Amino acid sequence: MRIxxxxxxxxxxxxxxxxxxxxxxxASDSLSYVYRPSTIEQVQAVLQLARTxxxxxxxxxxxxxxxxAAMNAENILLDLRRMTRVLEWNPENGRIIVEPGVTIAxxxxxxxxxxxxxxxxxxxxxxxxxxxxxxxxxxxxAWPVGPIxxxxxxFDMMLANGDIIACSRDENSDLFHAAIGGMGMLGIFTAITLxxxxxxxxxxxxxxxxxxxxxxxxxxxxxxxENSDYIVGWMDAFAKGDALGRGxxxxxxxxxxxxxxxxxxxxxLDKQHLPPTLFGIVPKSIIWVFMRPFMNNPxxxxxxxxxxxxxxxTGPTQTRQPHAAFHxxxxxxxxxxxxxxxxxxxxxxxxxxxxxxxxxxxxMLQLCQKRRLPNYxxxxxxxxxxxxxxxxxxxxxxxAMDFRITKGNxxxxxxxxxxxxxxxxxxxxxxxxxxxxxxxxxxxxxYLGQQTxxxxxxxxxxxxxxxxxxxNLWRRVFG
Numbered sequence: 001m002r003i004x005x006x007x008x009x010x011x012x013x014x015x016x017x018x019x020x021x022x023x024x025x026x027a028s029d030s031l032s033y034v035y036r037p038s039t040i041e042q043v044q045a046v047l048q049l050a051r052t053x054x055x056x057x058x059x060x061x062x063x064x065x066x067x068x069a070a071m072n073a074e075n076i077l078l079d080l081r082r083m084t085r086v087l088e089w090n091p092e093n094g095r096i097i098v099e100p101g102v103t104i105a106x107x108x109x110x111x112x113x114x115x116x117x118x119x120x121x122x123x124x125x126x127x128x129x130x131x132x133x134x135x136x137x138x139x140x141x142a143w144p145v146g147p148i149x150x151x152x153x154x155f156d157m158m159l160a161n162g163d164i165i166a167c168s169r170d171e172n173s174d175l176f177h178a179a180i181g182g183m184g185m186l187g188i189f190t191a192i193t194l195x196x197x198x199x200x201x202x203x204x205x206x207x208x209x210x211x212x213x214x215x216x217x218x219x220x221x222x223x224x225x226e227n228s229d230y231i232v233g234w235m236d237a238f239a240k241g242d243a244l245g246r247g248x249x250x251x252x253x254x255x256x257x258x259x260x261x262x263x264x265x266x267x268x269l270d271k272q273h274l275p276p277t278l279f280g281i282v283p284k285s286i287i288w289v290f291m292r293p294f295m296n297n298p299x300x301x302x303x304x305x306x307x308x309x310x311x312x313x314t315g316p317t318q319t320r321q322p323h324a325a326f327h328x329x330x331x332x333x334x335x336x337x338x339x340x341x342x343x344x345x346x347x348x349x350x351x352x353x354x355x356x357x358x359x360x361x362x363x364m365l366q367l368c369q370k371r372r373l374p375n376y377x378x379x380x381x382x383x384x385x386x387x388x389x390x391x392x393x394x395x396x397x398x399x400a401m402d403f404r405i406t407k408g409n410x411x412x413x414x415x416x417x418x419x420x421x422x423x424x425x426x427x428x429x430x431x432x433x434x435x436x437x438x439x440x441x442x443x444x445x446x447y448l449g450q451q452t453x454x455x456x457x458x459x460x461x462x463x464x465x466x467x468x469x470x471x472n473l474w475r476r477v478f479g
Contacts, residue, residue, distance in 0.1 A: 019034045023066060024337075027405040036079045057078055057468055072472060080188075084106060091116070094196035096193070105126060120148040121327050123329055130189045136148060136392075140231065140327070143383060150386060155189050156192075157188065174459065178388070178455075178459050186464065200254070201254070203255055204255070217245055218357070221382050224249075225382060237378045238300070238369070239304075244366070245361065248307075271322055288336050303376075352424060360426075378399060378400065379400040380398070380399055383395070425446050430447050
């Protein structure tokens with residue numbers, strides 16, 4: 001990493017560091033001075049560089065946040081993807097210490113053949129552990145095991161002045177519970193200790209079943225929560241009337257010890273990798289090109305309708321799938337988001353208590369249809385509460401909704417998000433910063449509460465009194 005010095009006492013930001021950085025969904029971008037450190041000393045150097053130049057510093061891991069959580073317009077962006085060392089691994093107890101740039105892909109590939117799996121993974125394996133901790137991500141097992149923060153034992157965090165402190169549930173506990181899910185606004189994770197999940201096979205027992213409407217979807221979840229290690233639903237957002245909320249449910253369970261006759265074979269890495277072709281013929285790298293003509297309302301209606309009836313005709317299925325095949329659906333088709341077109345997509349994901357979720361989701365789906373802005377992909381999950389300060393977790397459900405953005409509908413989608421916000425707030429719901437593109441300050445106050453925000457601001461003042469750490473998301477919602 002090179003810092004250009006034009007004067008013995010003054011450091012300047014070199015123009016060659018200036019890059020256009022997009023949101024993962026592609027609906028927005030901004031210019032930033034991007035630095036890619038590989039050591040703690042280089043991170044400290046960038047922090048000092050920012051102070052000298054009066055710039056703020058934003059953090060970026062895998063860059064998989066749909067909105068502006070990993071963007072810092074006209075300021076410095078610290079890309080941590082080169083900090084990828086596994087600092088310590090104990091295959092006896094499943095505890096691992098990693099640098100923040102280690103991705104979920106690197107993590108599971110490092111531990112799998114020792115008989116372990118990450119306790120929480122996202123729908124893509126390209127997310128970095130530092131970003132996962134900063135957003136407190138969840139997976140398809142959010143109900144039984146909670147978010148990734150529930151499996152972080154400790155971390156080292158660099159403050160804005162370059163000092164490094166240790167945090168755990170016993171040491172600097174307030175910072176531990178605020179930095180996890182704190183969007184990278186309190187400090188920079190330099191080492192994260194996690195507890196992995198012991199497994200006894202490289203396969204999962206997976207059951208799939210179609211459900212005719214929203215009520216049936218909820219009923220299936222409630223019936224199977226206690227006997228499922230993973231459970232996730234897909235909904236057809238175009239269905240109306242009695243079929244509103246119809247879709248498929250996928251639940252999966254780990255194989256108990258002794259069930260897999262050859263676990264050392266099924267846990268081999270070459271048994272887990274996603275195939276590069278479809279049907280052994282078509283390269284997946286070009287599939288997004290064929291998807292693009294369907295990324296409009298008629299085309300998405302056809303795909304959703306076809307998917308539902310295909311599942312209904314097939315009937316309930318029971319299969320065994322490799323862990324990677326079940327978890328990482330977003331990696332099946334490389335660059336699939338490009339099918340949405342040059343203006344990309346945003347995702348809107350509310351979390352609503354179980355007592356009000358069904359009515360709220362019904363109203364939200366109907367509103368999207370009424371505004372002629374149906375979401376093209378809808379994912380349904382069950383969650384549990386956690387004890388992190390800026391949590392999105394609650395005893396209830398989430399519905400992740402993908403909206404295509406075009407020049408003609410951008411303002412209409414923004415207005416729709418405001419209307420959806422009101423439904424969520426009325427239902428006692430919460431929001432998720434990793435997916436957010438539209439949240440307003442007053443909405444954040446309404447669901448987090450002013451006391452919680454003040455508590456976080458006090459911790460930020462303690463850790464970052466000069467407000468060196470900032471992002472577009474931070475300024476938009478809390479600025």
